Amino acid sequence: MTTADLGRGRRVGVPSTALFTDQYELTMLQAALKAGTAGRRSVFEVFTRRLPNGRRYGVVAGTGRVLDAVENFRFEPDVLAFLREKGIVDGATLDWLAGYRFSGDIWGYPEGEVYFPGSPILRVEGSFAECVLLETVILSILNHDSAIAAAASRMSSAAGDRPLIEMGARRTHELAAVAASRAAYIGGFASTSDLAAGFRYDIPTVGTSAHAFTLLHDSERDAFRAQVDSLGGGTTLLVDTYDVAEAVRTAVEIAGPELGAVRIDSGDLLLVAHRVRQQLDELGATGTKITVTSDLDEYAIASLAAAPVDSYGVGTQLVTGSGHPTASMVYKLVARAESADPGAPLVPVAKKSTGGKTSVGGRKWAARRLDAYGVAEAEVVGTGEVPEELAGQQLLVPLVEGGEVLVREPLDVVRDRHAAARASLPLSATQLSRGEPVLPTEYAPGPSGS
Numbered sequence: 001m002t003t004a005d006l007g008r009g010r011r012v013g014v015p016s017t018a019l020f021t022d023q024y025e026l027t028m029l030q031a032a033l034k035a036g037t038a039g040r041r042s043v044f045e046v047f048t049r050r051l052p053n054g055r056r057y058g059v060v061a062g063t064g065r066v067l068d069a070v071e072n073f074r075f076e077p078d079v080l081a082f083l084r085e086k087g088i089v090d091g092a093t094l095d096w097l098a099g100y101r102f103s104g105d106i107w108g109y110p111e112g113e114v115y116f117p118g119s120p121i122l123r124v125e126g127s128f129a130e131c132v133l134l135e136t137v138i139l140s141i142l143n144h145d146s147a148i149a150a151a152a153s154r155m156s157s158a159a160g161d162r163p164l165i166e167m168g169a170r171r172t173h174e175l176a177a178v179a180a181s182r183a184a185y186i187g188g189f190a191s192t193s194d195l196a197a198g199f200r201y202d203i204p205t206v207g208t209s210a211h212a213f214t215l216l217h218d219s220e221r222d223a224f225r226a227q228v229d230s231l232g233g234g235t236t237l238l239v240d241t242y243d244v245a246e247a248v249r250t251a252v253e254i255a256g257p258e259l260g261a262v263r264i265d266s267g268d269l270l271l272v273a274h275r276v277r278q279q280l281d282e283l284g285a286t287g288t289k290i291t292v293t294s295d296l297d298e299y300a301i302a303s304l305a306a307a308p309v310d311s312y313g314v315g316t317q318l319v320t321g322s323g324h325p326t327a328s329m330v331y332k333l334v335a336r337a338e339s340a341d342p343g344a345p346l347v348p349v350a351k352k353s354t355g356g357k358t359s360v361g362g363r364k365w366a367a368r369r370l371d372a373y374g375v376a377e378a379e380v381v382g383t384g385e386v387p388e389e390l391a392g393q394q395l396l397v398p399l400v401e402g403g404e405v406l407v408r409e410p411l412d413v414v415r416d417r418h419a420a421a422r423a424s425l426p427l428s429a430t431q432l433s434r435g436e437p438v439l440p441t442e443y444a445p446g447p448s449g450s
Contacts, residue, residue: 016076017069018100020137023088029129030093038129039340043363046108046122046142046331048115052150052324054434057425059153059418060121061183062145063111067405069137070102102130106400109366111409112186112418113395114425116379118441120364121329123396128336135331143329144176145183147321151298152187153422154322155314157430158302163190163311165206166197167293168319180319186414189314201411211265214241224254234260236291239276240267248276252283261289261310269294270307277308297322298432332359348383360443367393368424368439376424382444 032038051058075083075097083089083097104126115121122138124131156164166184169177174196181189181197191204198205209227217223224237224247233255239247239262251259262280264272269292280288289310297317304312317323332351337344348361362383367390369378380390399407422429429438 015072016074016079017072017137018075018079018097018133019082020069020140021133022136025133025135026083026089026093026097028132029096030089032128032132033093033096036340039127041337041340041342041344041346042126042128042131042333043335043346044124044131044135044331045120045334045364046124046138046329047118047120047359048327048329049357050117050328051437052147052321052328055150055154055324056429056431056435056438057114057116057150057153057422058119058327059146059149059187060109060111060113060115060142061149061186062141062179063108063122063399064408064411064414065141065145065179065182066122066138067106067399067408069141070106070134070400071405073100073102073134073137075100096129100130100133101403102126102134102400103403104130104400105398105402107396108399109395110397110414110417112414112416112421114418114421116437116439116441118360118381118443119379120366120381120396123363124331125363127340128333132333139329139331141179143326145179145186146327146329147325148180148183148319149187149418150327151318151322151324152184152189153418154298154430154432155296155301155312155318156188157422158298158305158432159188159312160305162309164188165191165193165291165311165313166315166318167193167313168315169194169196171316172319177319182411184318185411186418188415188419189318190311193313203411208236208263209238211238211241214238220247221250221254224251228255233258236261236263238263238265240265240272244272244276245279248279249283252280252285252288257284257286257288259285259288261291263291263293263313265293267294269300269309270304273304273307273309302432330359334359334361335363366395367391368395369393370424374424375426376439377426379439379441380444381441387444 080094106124108122166181166189177194178196181192181194182201185203191206193207197203214220214223227235237251273290276290291311292309293313295316296312296314301312335346335348337346350359350361352358364381364383365386367380368376369380371377426438
C-alpha cells in the first residue's frame, strides 16, 4: 500500500488500482508481448464525441484522482496470485506485470477546465503495454467525476451567489459519494454533508438534524430545545415535520431572533419560502436564513431564483449527474510507432466505422480561440505545429513526466479555475434550455508530429 496526496486534504492510504481494469487489457498485453509490438511508442487520448443531450459544455473533473490511480497502479503479489490462479494471463505476462510502473508522460486539460466534443482532455504517451492497461481506470474516474461536475456547474450557475450543499451520499455507492462530493465542489458547491469527503479533501462539512430527531422527542418544542441547547442558537432547525408556521414560531421562541437558519424539505418550496420569510421577519428574526432541500435539480433551483431562499441542499440529482451519469468519454489509440525503436516516428491511426464511432488520428494539441472581447469563440484541435496566433491559448498542460506526477493542486485552485473558465464562455453557456455546445470544435489541418 502506498499513500497519495489527495487534493489539498490529508494523505490517505490508497491500495493498488491495478485491478480497476477490464480483462481484455491484460489479454491484449499478453498478445502484444508475444507479437513483439508491446514496446511500440504509443499515444492514447481521452475525448468525447458528443456532450450529453442539450448540454452546452463539459467540465473536466477527476484529474487529481487519475494521477493518484496511475501512481498506485501496481501489481502486488496477491494481485498476481489472483491472475495466476484464474489463468487470466500466462507466466511471461505475469513476470512483466510484476515490475509494472508507468514511466511515460501524461498531458491534459487542467482540472476544472471546460471541454467540448473532440477536445483531447487527456493524452497518455509511452509504450503500448504500459498505456493500454490504464484505459479502464482513467475512464472510470473521468466519466463519473466530469458528469457530476457538469451537473454541479449548471446548478451553481442557476443558484447564483446562493451557496449549495452537497448531500447525496445516501443516494449512491459509498465510495462514489466521496468522489461526487469532490466533483461537486469543483463545480461550484460550497460544502458537503459527507464526512469522508471532508476528511479526504478538506471540503467544508455541514449538517444538523433530520426529521427522525424531531420524531424522537415528545414534542417539536422538546426537539428544538435539545438541539439549541447542544448546538447553540446559530443552528439550523428543520421546520416541516408537522406544521411549518407553528414550527417557525416555536423555533424563534426557543432560539431567539438570532436563530441561524430554518430548513424546508417538502411542499411548494416557492410558496412556503415566501411565507416563512414573512413570518421570520414579523417575529424579528430578520437575519435567520432559509435553506431548502427536497430533490432539487438545476431547473428547480432556477425556479426559486425569486424566492427568499439563502441556500440549497442537493442530493439525488447531483450524484446521478442530473440525468446524465456519465460523460461518455473514450480512450483511443491515435498514434503509434512503426517499431519498438525509441527513435521510430509516430504514425497516426484512427478507427473508421459507421454509427458515429470514428476517431481522428494523430497526437493532438488544443487551443481556445478568443474574440476581440476576450470571450471564447471556438475550440481548435490540431496535429503538428500550433499556429502562432493560438500559441498563448493552448489548453493541455504536463501532468506526468517520465512516470513522475508533476501537478497536485488544492481543490480551491481547481474550483476557481472552473469558475473562470465558465465565465470566459459566451453567456448562452449557462442557459438551461437545450442547445448545441456553446463552442464549435474546429480541426486545424496538419501532419501529426512525434
